[in-house]
Amino acid sequence: MSEGTVVEVKKALSGAIPAGTPVTVRGWVRTRRDSKAGLSFVALSDGSCFDPIQIVAANTLANYADEISRLGSGCSVIASGTLVASQGKGQGFEIQASAIEVTGWVDDPETYPIQPKPHSLEFLREVAHLRPRTNLFGAVTRVRHTIANAIHRFFHENGFFWVNTPIITTSDAEGAGQMFRVSTLDLMNLPRTERGAIDFHRDFFGREAFLTVSGQLNAEAYCLALSKVYTFGPTFRAENSNTARHLAEFWMIEPEIAFADLDQDASLAEALLKYVFKAVLDERPDDMAFFAERIEKTAVSRLEGFLAAPFARIDYSEAIDILARSGKAFEYPVAWGADLQTEHERYLAEEHVGRPVVVMNYPEKIKAFYMRLNDDGRTVAAMDVLAPGIGEIVGGAQREERLDLLDARMAQFGLDPAHYQWYRDLRRYGSVPHAGFGLGFERLVVYVCGLSNIRDAIPYPRAPGQAEY
Numbered sequence: 001m002s003e004g005t006v007v008e009v010k011k012a013l014s015g016a017i018p019a020g021t022p023v024t025v026r027g028w029v030r031t032r033r034d035s036k037a038g039l040s041f042v043a044l045s046d047g048s049c050f051d052p053i054q055i056v057a058a059n060t061l062a063n064y065a066d067e068i069s070r071l072g073s074g075c076s077v078i079a080s081g082t083l084v085a086s087q088g089k090g091q092g093f094e095i096q097a098s099a100i101e102v103t104g105w106v107d108d109p110e111t112y113p114i115q116p117k118p119h120s121l122e123f124l125r126e127v128a129h130l131r132p133r134t135n136l137f138g139a140v141t142r143v144r145h146t147i148a149n150a151i152h153r154f155f156h157e158n159g160f161f162w163v164n165t166p167i168i169t170t171s172d173a174e175g176a177g178q179m180f181r182v183s184t185l186d187l188m189n190l191p192r193t194e195r196g197a198i199d200f201h202r203d204f205f206g207r208e209a210f211l212t213v214s215g216q217l218n219a220e221a222y223c224l225a226l227s228k229v230y231t232f233g234p235t236f237r238a239e240n241s242n243t244a245r246h247l248a249e250f251w252m253i254e255p256e257i258a259f260a261d262l263d264q265d266a267s268l269a270e271a272l273l274k275y276v277f278k279a280v281l282d283e284r285p286d287d288m289a290f291f292a293e294r295i296e297k298t299a300v301s302r303l304e305g306f307l308a309a310p311f312a313r314i315d316y317s318e319a320i321d322i323l324a325r326s327g328k329a330f331e332y333p334v335a336w337g338a339d340l341q342t343e344h345e346r347y348l349a350e351e352h353v354g355r356p357v358v359v360m361n362y363p364e365k366i367k368a369f370y371m372r373l374n375d376d377g378r379t380v381a382a383m384d385v386l387a388p389g390i391g392e393i394v395g396g397a398q399r400e401e402r403l404d405l406l407d408a409r410m411a412q413f414g415l416d417p418a419h420y421q422w423y424r425d426l427r428r429y430g431s432v433p434h435a436g437f438g439l440g441f442e443r444l445v446v447y448v449c450g451l452s453n454i455r456d457a458i459p460y461p462r463a464p465g466q467a468e469y
């Protein structure tokens with residue numbers, strides 16, 4: 001009996017291997033159904049692509065009665081056989097099994113949480129360790145990977161360097177005071193019996209330290225030497241993240257470019273997003289077709305439409321006029337000087353423009369201390385990219401490169417310059433106009449997949465009431 005080379009299900013289904021070739025595939029059973037003619041059809045997934053492959057097992061196989069006929073959802077197997085053109089419609093190839101080895105049974109099939117039926121997303125969040133076995137989370141995981149890969153490729157092809165910024169830090173990069181504190185837990189020198197009584201909440205080797213909210217300030221330092229850099233890493237916010245678009249732990253991509261202004265910053269965001277959308281459409285057609293069919297019917301068409309048209313760009317002041325004239329009854333008031341709420345952002349992107357829109361030049365009072373003051377003295381060179389269905393996915397700005405104005409903004413925000421000396425140095429030694437933005441990775445995943453809750457865009461969501469695993 002020929003075992004055949006081990007191949008990914010993706011490759012077996014791709015047509016790259018001629019029919020008649022012996023192959024071995026390994027994975028987890030989705031379903032098994034039996035025909036009256038003494039055949040069992042096992043749908044086997046290894047996660048390499050959306051579709052499982054069908055394994056056809058005849059009741060003449062040695063372990064048919066004892067094992068194959070008892071296979072159910074979640075069992076792991078190694079199946080060998082001949083790749084053949086599928087008789088059934090839809091699938092191109094299947095495997096006529098010569099041997100199926102069961103590597104792992106499911107303890108109690110009745111209580112196995114991932115049954116072959118639709119599950120609610122709320123339920124699946126409770127079994128975050130098993131949800132990757134569903135169609136939906138398999139697809140989200142592959143698309144998330146493809147987006148990350150495309151982002152790195154985009155920057156690499158455009159001469160950017162990836163800079164890894166610290167996770168533990170003493171500076172509040174947003175000046176918004178929404179940080180998690182870091183404390184040490186060193187029990188090594190204590191006898192086990194005394195460990196329960198210890199004060200767990202000591203600080204970071206004698207200093208107060210926090211988990212970073214953004215790598216931007218550190219990235220600026222590298223930008224002012226390497227010209228084009230970006231970060232891609234986890235960030236943490238102790239804000240009330242009990243919403244469908246906030247996480248306490250999320251990943252952010254933060255490019256920073258030297259000798260650049262706000263318009264160039266917005267153009268960079270546009271180029272990056274378009275590159276990502278094109279990559280997802282080109283590289284994940286099977287997963288995207290699933291999202292369009294089952295999750296959000298415009299999942300594919302809106303990305304295609306977005307690729308075809310330039311970004312809309314409007315000023316904050318203009319956005320306020322549009323909202324005021326909309327005749328909509330918003331929950332939060334619309335007035336110049338107030339921050340845009342999600343309902344406002346979604347109106348602008350979904351109803352007014354019908355596609356993503358960049359809003360620029362916000363009132364200085366509602367934006368971060370590092371943003372460059374415009375000549376009007378009342379707005380800063382900030383920009384947010386708002387996407388239909390979610391609102392803000394990108395927040396960025398041209399940075400205040402003039403030390404006197406930066407100091408004035410820090411004083412206005414009540415920030416202690418002592419904590420920002422190194423950041424001030426960047427304005428003292430060879431300062432240049434520069435700009436950058438932060439792209440929320442999970443918000444981008446939500447947008448691309450058409451999800452409605454950000455907790456489904458990250459493997460293990462961290463949010464109020466959700467810290468297991």
Ligand code: 4AD
Nearest residue numbers: 214216246247250254393394395396436437438440
């Ligand atoms: O607008 P934010 O707060 O900007 C910054 O952090 C800047 N330092 C970025 C920069 O200019 N380098 O956050 C940037 C993006 C938001 O547009 C949003 O997509 C995402 O990060 N984001 C969150 N995503 C999930 N959960 C949260 N709690 C988020 N807070 C921000």
Ligand code: MG
Nearest residue numbers: 384392394395
């Ligand atoms: Mg923002």
